[in-house]
Amino acid sequence: METYGLHRYPGRLFIVEGVDGSGKSTQIALLRQWLISEGYTVFFSEWNSSPLVKKTTSRGKKKQLLTPTSFSLIHATDFADRTEHDIIPPLKAGAIVLADRYIYTAFARDVARKVDRQWVRELYQFAVKPTVAFYYRVPLEVSLSRILTGRTELKYYESGMDLGLSNDPQESYKMFQERIVNEYEAMVDEFGLTVMDATLPIPEQQRRMRKIIRPYLQGVRRIRSSAQESAWAGLAREMRPSHPDIQVRDR
Amino acid sequence: MSILAERKQKGLNYHGGRKDSMTRLAFYGIDAIHLEERDELLPGRLIVIEGTDSVGRSTQLRLLRPWLESSGYAVVDTEMTRSKLVGAGLKQAKEGHTLGPITLNLFYATDFVDRFESQILPALRAGFIVLTDRYIYSLMARALVRGADPHWIRSIYGLALKPDAIFYLHIGVEDLIPRVLQRGGFDHWESGMDMRLGADLFESFVNYQTLLLAQFEAMIEEYGFEVIDASQPVARIAEQLKERVLPLLPQG
Numbered sequence: 001m002e003t004y005g006l007h008r009y010p011g012r013l014f015i016v017e018g019v020d021g022s023g024k025s026t027q028i029a030l031l032r033q034w035l036i037s038e039g040y041t042v043f044f045s046e047w048n049s050s051p052l053v054k055k056t057t058s059r060g061k062k063k064q065l066l067t068p069t070s071f072s073l074i075h076a077t078d079f080a081d082r083t084e085h086d087i088i089p090p091l092k093a094g095a096i097v098l099a100d101r102y103i104y105t106a107f108a109r110d111v112a113r114k115v116d117r118q119w120v121r122e123l124y125q126f127a128v129k130p131t132v133a134f135y136y137r138v139p140l141e142v143s144l145s146r147i148l149t150g151r152t153e154l155k156y157y158e159s160g161m162d163l164g165l166s167n168d169p170q171e172s173y174k175m176f177q178e179r180i181v182n183e184y185e186a187m188v189d190e191f192g193l194t195v196m197d198a199t200l201p202i203p204e205q206q207r208r209m210r211k212i213i214r215p216y217l218q219g220v221r222r223i224r225s226s227a228q229e230s231a232w233a234g235l236a237r238e239m240r241p242s243h244p245d246i247q248v249r250d251r
Numbered sequence: 252m253s254i255l256a257e258r259k260q261k262g263l264n265y266h267g268g269r270k271d272s273m274t275r276l277a278f279y280g281i282d283a284i285h286l287e288e289r290d291e292l293l294p295g296r297l298i299v300i301e302g303t304d305s306v307g308r309s310t311q312l313r314l315l316r317p318w319l320e321s322s323g324y325a326v327v328d329t330e331m332t333r334s335k336l337v338g339a340g341l342k343q344a345k346e347g348h349t350l351g352p353i354t355l356n357l358f359y360a361t362d363f364v365d366r367f368e369s370q371i372l373p374a375l376r377a378g379f380i381v382l383t384d385r386y387i388y389s390l391m392a393r394a395l396v397r398g399a400d401p402h403w404i405r406s407i408y409g410l411a412l413k414p415d416a417i418f419y420l421h422i423g424v425e426d427l428i429p430r431v432l433q434r435g436g437f438d439h440w441e442s443g444m445d446m447r448l449g450a451d452l453f454e455s456f457v458n459y460q461t462l463l464l465a466q467f468e469a470m471i472e473e474y475g476f477e478v479i480d481a482s483q484p485v486a487r488i489a490e491q492l493k494e495r496v497l498p499l500l501p502q503g
Contacts, residue, residue: 001353001400052350053358056340065336069284069410070365074337077357084351119283122406126353 003125011091012216013128015102017184018136019177021143022198023205027136028100030206031213035096039222039229043090047101050081061157068113071157075106076123087128094221103127104135104187112179113163131216134209135188138198140181144174279387280409284368295375296499297412299386300492302420303463304441305430306481307488308384311420314489315496319380324500327374330384334365345440352397352445359390360407367411375412380500387411388419388474392466396459397446415499418492419467419476424460426482431456 014031016024028044035042048057057074060066066074090097103124110120154169156162160176161169188195194212196205224230276286276293300308312328319326332341341358344350350358374381387408394404431437437452439445443459444452471478479491 001398001403003400003403050354052344052347052354053340055343056337056361059340060336065365065369067284067364067368069368070336070361073357073361073364077354077361080354080357081349081351084354085349114285116281116283116285119281119406119410122403125400125403125406 001126004127005129007088007091007128009088009091009128010094010220011097012131012220013087013091013097013099014132014134014213014216015099015130016134016136017102017104017108017193018138018198019140019143019180019184021146022136022138023146023202024134024136024198025100026202027134027196027205027209028098030202031209032098034206034210035098037227038217039224039226040217040220041090041093041095041223043086043095043097045082045086045097045099047099047105048075048078050078050085052081053078061155064156064162066157066162068110068115068162071113071162072106072110072115072120072123075110079103079106079124080126083127091128096217096220099130102130102133104133104184104191104193107187108180108183111183112160112176132212133191133193134196134212135184135193136196136198136205137184140174140178142199144177148173277413278409279411279413280406283410286372286412293372293375293412294378294501296380296501297371297375297383297414298380298496298499299383299388299414299417300420301385301388301417301467301476302481303389303422303427303460303467304438305427305434306420306422307430307485308420310485311488311492312382312384314485315382315492318493319382319496319500325377325379326382327370327379328382328384329366329370331359331366331389332362334362335369336365337362350445352394352399355445356390356394356397356399356404357407359393363387363390363408364410371412378501383414386414386417388417388467388470388476392463392470395466396443396462416495417474417476418495419471419478420481420488421467421478422464422481424457424464427460428457 014028016028018024032042032044048054053074057078060070060074087097087099106124107117107120111117148170154173159169159173160179161172163172163176165175166172184193187193196208198205200208225233276282278286300312302308309330316326316328332338337358341362344354344358371381371383391404391408395401431441437456439452441459442448442452442456443462444455446459447455448458448462449455467476470476477495479488481488
C-alpha cells in the first residue's frame with residue numbers, strides 16, 4: 001500500500017478546502033470549465049460521494065448512530081472508495097483530478113469533534129498528496145452570514161450538535177465552525193496549503209488560481225487542443241475550401 | 252460443576268488469581284476515543300476468541316456462554332459485521348464487485364469501532380463478561396494479507412482496549428480443509444477470491460488461508476495470544492478454555 005507522499009503518478013491532483021460558505025466549490029467549478037476548454041481530461045470528485053458507503057453514512061446520520069470516531073471512520077471509508085476508484089486510476093492514466101474537499105476536511109472536522117489529531121492523520125495515510133491544495137480563507141462572520149442567511153435548517157451533525165456545545169443549532173454551528181477554522185489555520189504550515197483570499201471578487205480569485213496551476217500543467221497530455229486553438233484551426237480549414245483533403249492537425 | 256466448586260477444587264482463593272479486578276485501560280496505540288478521560292474503571296472482562304475461518308470459534312463460544320451464565324455471570328457476545336451502523340451496508344458492499352482493499356479494511360474498522368463503542372464498552376462498564384468472536388487481530392491479519400501498510404493498520408486499531416485474554420484457536424490448513432467441506436464448501440471471501448490467489452476456490456482457499464495463518468502466527472508473541480490446539484475434540488478444547496477463563500472472572 002502506498003502512503004501519502006509516496007504516490008508517483010503522471011496525472012495532477014488539485015484540491016480545494018475551506019469552510020462552508022468560503023466559495024471554494026464555485027472556484028473549482030470554474031477551474032474545471034477552464035481545464036476542459038484547454039483540452040485536458042478532467043476528473044471531478046466530491047467529498048462524501050462514494051456509492052458504496054453513502055447509504056451507511058446517511059443511515060448513521062439520520063438515526064444519529066455516529067460517535068466522533070465512527071463518524072471519522074465512515075468518512076475515511078467513503079474517501080478510500082473514492083481514492084481507489086475516482087482518484088488513483090485517473091491519476092495513473094495521466095488525467096487531472098479535481099477534488100472539492102479532501103483529507104484536510106476530515107482533519108479539521110474530526111479534530112473539532114475531539115478525535116485525536118495524530119490518530120486521524122494516520123487514518124488517512126493512504127491518501128494521495130495533492131499537487132496543489134488550495135485553502136480558501138474567509139473571515140468567519142462572512143462565511144457564517146453566507147450560510148445562515150436564507151437557510152432555515154441546519155442538520156444535526158453539520159451543525160456539530162453531537163458535540164453538545166449548545167442547544168441552539170445556529171449557535172452550535174457557529175462554535176463548531178470556529179473550531180474548524182482554527183484547525184484549518186493550523187494546517188496551512190503543516191501541509192503547505194496554498195492560501196487564497198476568499199473575500200476577493202470571484203473572477204480575481206479564479207485568475208489567481210489559474211496562474212498558480214498553470215506551471216503544473218506542463219507535460220500533462222491533452223486529448224485535444226484548447227478551444228481557442230481549435231477555433232483557429234477551424235478558421236484555417238474554412239479558408240482553404242479548394243483543398244478539402246488538407247488535414248489541419250488539431251491534436 | 253459450578254464455577255465456584257471448580258475454583259475450590261483448584262485452590263483458588265475468593266479473590267481469584269488476579270491482583271486487579273478490573274479490565275485495565277491499556278491500549279495498543281493512541282486512545283483515540285479518550286477513554287482515559289472518562290472511564291476510571293471497567294468492572295467487566297473482555298475475552299477474545301481468535302482464529303481463522305471455520306476453526307470452531309463460534310462452537311466454543313456457544314459452550315462458554317451458558318457455562319458462565321449458569322454461574323451467574325452476565326455475558327454479552329459480539330462478532331464481526333454485526334454492527335448496527337455498517338452491518339447491512341458492508342454486507343451489501345461485499346456482494347458487489349467494486350470494493351477495493353483499502354475501502355474494505357476501513358469498512359471493517361468502522362464496523363469494529365461501532366461495536367466497540369456501542370456494545371463492548373457499555374457492557375464492560377456494566378460489569379459484563381464480554382465474549383468476542385474475533386477482535387482486531389483477525390481484522391489486521393486480513394488487512395495485511397491484502398497488502399495494507401502495517402504501520403497504518405496498527406495505528407487505526409491502536410484505539411482498541413487490550414483484552415483480559417486472547418485465546419487463539421490454532422490450526423493448520425490441512426486440518427482446516429475437511430472442516431470447511433463438512434460445513435458446506437469454500438466461501439468466496441474465506442478463500443480470498445477478491446485477490447484470486449489460485450485458479451479456483453480450492454487453490455485460492457489454500458493459498459489465502461496459508462497467508463492468513465502466517466499473519467496470526469506472527470502475532471502470537473507480540474500480542475500475547477494463549478494458543479489452543481484446535482485440532483483436538485470440541486469437548487477437550489472447551490475444557491481448556493474454561494480452565495483458563497476461570498481465574499479471569501470477577502468475584503462476588
